[in-house]
Amino acid sequence: MRNVVLDADVLGLHITVFCFIRLTHHDKASMDAFEQSARAHPNILQCYTMSGEQDYMLRVLATSMKAYGATDEQRFAESAFRGVDEFIVCAE
16 A cells, blocks of 8 residues: 655645534434545545544645635535534644
8 A cells, every 4th residue: 555645735725624513413324424425525634533522523625715615515515514613724
């Protein structure tokens, strides 16, 4: 197996957002549907199942805030969320 490390800046992906997701339902089908949706989206680089109040944490990269907004609307239209908290990374 080979690993490839890409530079997000070189690819024009200048915006990093961490999203903390709370699902409406916690049954296996709802969680599987959310995870499948996250895997299918090219801008979602990482998806973690969390303990505590949040169900998932996503790491999302985008070329601009406008592009992130489109990602945000598409992702949230596809799943049933109880709540979402989004944090934009100011510096790495």
